[in-house]
Amino acid sequence: SLTLEYGAHRIGKRTDQMMETWRNYGLGQFIHWGVYALTGGHWDGEYYSGAAEWIRSWDKMPKDAYDQLYKSFDPKNYEPKAWAKQAKEMGAKYMIITTKHHDGFSLWPSKYTDYDVTNSPYGNDIIGPLVEAYDAEGIDVYLYFSVMDWSQPGYRVSLETEEDRTAYEDFKAFTRNQLIELLELYPSAKGLWFDGTWDEAWKEQAVFADELEKEMRAMIPGLIIGSRFRPDDYGNRHFDSNGDLMGDYEQGWERKLPNTYEDTKGNDWDAVMTVPENQWGYHSDWRGHVKSSYELIEMLVKSVSLDGNFVLNFGPDGQGNIRSEEAKLAKEIGDWMKVNQKAIYSCGYLNWQKQDWGYYTQSREDGKIYMVVFNQPLDGKLRVKTADKVILDKVYPLENPGMILTPELIQKNEYFIPVIMDQKWTSPYVIVVESSSTDEDKNGGFQKAK
Numbered sequence: 001s002l003t004l005e006y007g008a009h010r011i012g013k014r015t016d017q018m019m020e021t022w023r024n025y026g027l028g029q030f031i032h033w034g035v036y037a038l039t040g041g042h043w044d045g046e047y048y049s050g051a052a053e054w055i056r057s058w059d060k061m062p063k064d065a066y067d068q069l070y071k072s073f074d075p076k077n078y079e080p081k082a083w084a085k086q087a088k089e090m091g092a093k094y095m096i097i098t099t100k101h102h103d104g105f106s107l108w109p110s111k112y113t114d115y116d117v118t119n120s121p122y123g124n125d126i127i128g129p130l131v132e133a134y135d136a137e138g139i140d141v142y143l144y145f146s147v148m149d150w151s152q153p154g155y156r157v158s159l160e161t162e163e164d165r166t167a168y169e170d171f172k173a174f175t176r177n178q179l180i181e182l183l184e185l186y187p188s189a190k191g192l193w194f195d196g197t198w199d200e201a202w203k204e205q206a207v208f209a210d211e212l213e214k215e216m217r218a219m220i221p222g223l224i225i226g227s228r229f230r231p232d233d234y235g236n237r238h239f240d241s242n243g244d245l246m247g248d249y250e251q252g253w254e255r256k257l258p259n260t261y262e263d264t265k266g267n268d269w270d271a272v273m274t275v276p277e278n279q280w281g282y283h284s285d286w287r288g289h290v291k292s293s294y295e296l297i298e299m300l301v302k303s304v305s306l307d308g309n310f311v312l313n314f315g316p317d318g319q320g321n322i323r324s325e326e327a328k329l330a331k332e333i334g335d336w337m338k339v340n341q342k343a344i345y346s347c348g349y350l351n352w353q354k355q356d357w358g359y360y361t362q363s364r365e366d367g368k369i370y371m372v373v374f375n376q377p378l379d380g381k382l383r384v385k386t387a388d389k390v391i392l393d394k395v396y397p398l399e400n401p402g403m404i405l406t407p408e409l410i411q412k413n414e415y416f417i418p419v420i421m422d423q424k425w426t427s428p429y430v431i432v433v434e435s436s437s438t439d440e441d442k443n444g445g446f447q448k449a450k
């Protein structure tokens with residue numbers, strides 16, 4: 001392998017308490033909010049088919065017009081406490097807020113730019129009250145920060161000339177200043193979610209990024225930073241030039257999920273997901289497929305079953321309203337979580353053979369196994385093939401622990417769990433399996449197949 005100064009600084013998962021807490025979140029909320037929300041994905045009456053938070057890059061968007069939008073930013077309906085309560089009801093354990101997206105508009109009072117909330121009609125800090133509201137609800141706060149900043153004269157996609165390099169040094173200093181400022185203003189933040197780090201110029205900044213990451217980690221011990229921040233000695237991100245994970249968890253799953261445990265490489269990871277196909281910021285006209293709560297719950301369960309966290313995105317509108325579609329999803333997901341949260345929180349991957357009916361999760365606290373059923377077999381028999389030398393001690397529906405289900409042995413380590421068909425299962429449900437391992441090949445004492 002290559003000798004890297006600025007590659008991965010750790011092999012394998014972090015084992016400290018803050019990372020354990022992160023690993024056990026299960027469900028998170030992303031919030032994309034900024035001046036782009038004022039456009040609602042339209043300009044001058046025209047529909048923008050791209051991601052609304054990228055509308056400034058649209059050729060039909062006059063850049064100076066976009067750059068004046070902040071003078072109209074005055075969200076009368078912004079209620080951080082209501083947002084935090086809604087997230088609590090949904091069952092989110094952490095929240096990631098865009099402090100600054102690619103357009104550079106800073107949602108906190110920043111000493112280092114005039115393009116911030118203090119110079120908007122709203123005038124006040126957006127981030128501070130949000131952090132307080134989510135802290136009060138017991139939801140951990142993470143700060144999203146885009147390195148790419150279209151508002152900064154020193155920003156460069158690549159460094160071609162000496163002028164580029166000089167300008168970029170100013171930009172790097174500005175970036176560091178804003179990040180230090182954020183951690184000084186909001187020390188209860190548990191981590192940073194970096195974005196906008198794919199340009200060539202940034203990929204040459206292995207030394208700067210490493211020193212800055214070290215400085216931030218020193219400010220908040222245990223700070224959690226993903227794989228999308230630092231480039232290594234050769235400009236590689238997410239995984240260094242030896243294939244080792246950069247940062248504390250893999251941050252590459254954006255609008256997609258791993259399909260197998262192998263896809264996760266055994267790392268910690270989060271998946272961030274939009275409700276429509278590709279809208280993070282507020283778009284008034286969601287076209288194409290809009291995901292149902294059923295789909296999103298399956299993505300959540302699949303993520304947890306593969307040792308990851310699932311982060312669902314919300315894009316409040318220009319007045320600070322949570323749109324009705326998102327409010328409905330938060331309620332539906334929350335209703336499901338109230339009944340089934342034991343299969344999500346502090347749960348992770350189980351190495352039993354994946355079955356068609358759904359997903360296994362296993363509690364990291366008490367080892368209980370959860371079968372989360374999405375595809376009910378017509379005969380009501382859930383096939384379960386355990387790992388070797390495992391016997392099933394007790395099986396029952398999470399919602400009805402008194403209803404003991406008796407597995408039918410099919411062959412060694414393989415059973416049918418008979419689900420009571422008269423139970424009208426109308427949403428994904430959970431079967432609890434209490435199991436133990438043995439060193440001899442008992443059949444678990446269950447009846448032989450008829």
Ligand SMILES: C[C@@H]1N[C@@H](C(=O)NCc2ccccc2)[C@H](O)[C@@H]1O
Nearest residue numbers: 032051053054195196198254272280
């Ligand atoms: C979390 C999302 N990331 C931003 C984005 O620009 N994604 C597009 C993208 C994703 C991966 C590599 C390059 C570019 C989106 O605007 C959201 O903020």
